[in-house]
Amino acid sequence: MAAGNDSDSYSCWDQLVRLDEETSTTQIFPVLMAVPCLLANIAVIVTVLCTETLRKQNFNMWVVSLAFADILFAITAIVINVLTIYNYKFENENYPNFWITYNNAVSYYTFIGMNLDRTISIKKPLQSYGQTDSSFFKKIFASWVLALLPALPYLWDTTMPWCEKHCSSCPYIPVDNKPLMWWHIIAGCLAPMMIIFTVWVVIFLELRKTTIAVKADSRRDKENRHVITVMGIMTLAFIICTFPLTISLISYAIWRPSTFMWLSLSYTACFIQSILNPIFYLGVCKPARQAFIALICCRSYSA
Numbered sequence: 001m002a003a004g005n006d007s008d009s010y011s012c013w014d015q016l017v018r019l020d021e022e023t024s025t026t027q028i029f030p031v032l033m034a035v036p037c038l039l040a041n042i043a044v045i046v047t048v049l050c051t052e053t054l055r056k057q058n059f060n061m062w063v064v065s066l067a068f069a070d071i072l073f074a075i076t077a078i079v080i081n082v083l084t085i086y087n088y089k090f091e092n093e094n095y096p097n098f099w100i101t102y103n104n105a106v107s108y109y110t111f112i113g114m115n116l117d118r119t120i121s122i123k124k125p126l127q128s129y130g131q132t133d134s135s136f137f138k139k140i141f142a143s144w145v146l147a148l149l150p151a152l153p154y155l156w157d158t159t160m161p162w163c164e165k166h167c168s169s170c171p172y173i174p175v176d177n178k179p180l181m182w183w184h185i186i187a188g189c190l191a192p193m194m195i196i197f198t199v200w201v202v203i204f205l206e207l208r209k210t211t212i213a214v215k216a217d218s219r220r221d222k223e224n225r226h227v228i229t230v231m232g233i234m235t236l237a238f239i240i241c242t243f244p245l246t247i248s249l250i251s252y253a254i255w256r257p258s259t260f261m262w263l264s265l266s267y268t269a270c271f272i273q274s275i276l277n278p279i280f281y282l283g284v285c286k287p288a289r290q291a292f293i294a295l296i297c298c299r300s301y302s303a
Contacts, residue, residue: 030081033271034074040278041067041074043292047282051291058121058136059227060288062114063234063281065140069106070274076103077271093160097173101184102151104245104270106144108192111238113143115199118231122206122224150188153180172260173252181253189246196235203228230285234277241273 044067047054054060080096090096117139159176174180207228245266252263282292294300 030077030268030271033268033275034078037074037271037275038071040275040282041070044278044281044288045071047288047292047295050295054288054291057227058117059114059231061136061140062110062117063277065143066107066110066114066277069103069110070277072106073103073271073274076100093164094155094157097157097160098151098154101154101188102147104242105147105150105188105192107238107270107274108188108242109143109147110140111235112192112195112199113139114231115196115203115235118228119199119202119206122203122228150184153183171257172263175252175256178253181249185246185249185253189242189249193239193246196239200232200235226286230281233284234280237276237280238273241269241276244269 045064048060048064049055076099080100083090117136154174157174157177157180159174160171163171163176207225244262248262248266251257282288
């Protein structure tokens with residue numbers, strides 16, 4: 001629903017003023033959470049990029065891409081919440097909404113790329129092993145570009161500018177723009193989740209098969225299953241932590257909310273997921289854990 005020039009098109013959100021004042025002190029919480037998020041994801045990036053054996057595995061480079069996305073998410077949270085603490089108001093809320101949506105979508109599409117890449121390595125191992133570095137990094141680049149799909153329409157939203165012009169208080173997201181909300185929900189939440197679910201069905205069916213090639217190379221099969229285990233734990237944590245955001249957006253698209261408390265809590269869950277990613281990766285992935293410990297102790301690591 002696009003906003004028109006008629007001031008009667010929408011009603012204002014003055015009831016949110018009191019809620020914003022009551023919760024202003026909680027703005028410092030995301031800033032504090034951003035510190036361990038930054039440190040943990042930087043540790044992942046340094047560990048992988050400084051370890052040759054880890055750099056050669058596609059899965060680890062997908063994790064690096066995810067770590068960069070989480071770092072951007074943490075920096076964005078710091079900037080926006082610090083500005084909010086000092087009562088800074090953006091001239092156009094479309095830009096922060098675009099950037100926040102894009103940050104969140106990058107994680108979704110990176111997980112899609114990570115899971116699809118692993119599926120290809122299972123179904124077509126020769127094709128996977130034969131791909132060049134340039135073709136692989138094109139896939140990572142594509143996941144960052146595709147993340148623009150749910151975010152770009154926010155730049156052309158007219159409901160938020162209308163609210164900023166006519167009202168003393170406005171919502172955090174353009175809930176009056178129903179087509180935009182549903183596009184965000186479908187392209188940025190539901191469709192990626194369905195793709196990830198479908199990919200895991202394929203992975204599960206492939207793992208049940210026993211082939212002569214697998215029996216002949218039990219070590220490679222063991223390494224592959226270990227990677228799938230780590231990826232599965234990270235993917236499950238991602239789905240659990242981002243599911244509240246999907247539910248919140250769907251509810252706001254259907255009913256006009258009186259509070260955005262659940263949206264704030266949903267983004268907090270996404271923040272927790274950004275901290276869990278490096279913890280699960282360095283904790284569960286044995287080669288990464290050993291390389292991280294070797295890096296801290298200033299020792300050389302060999303797989």
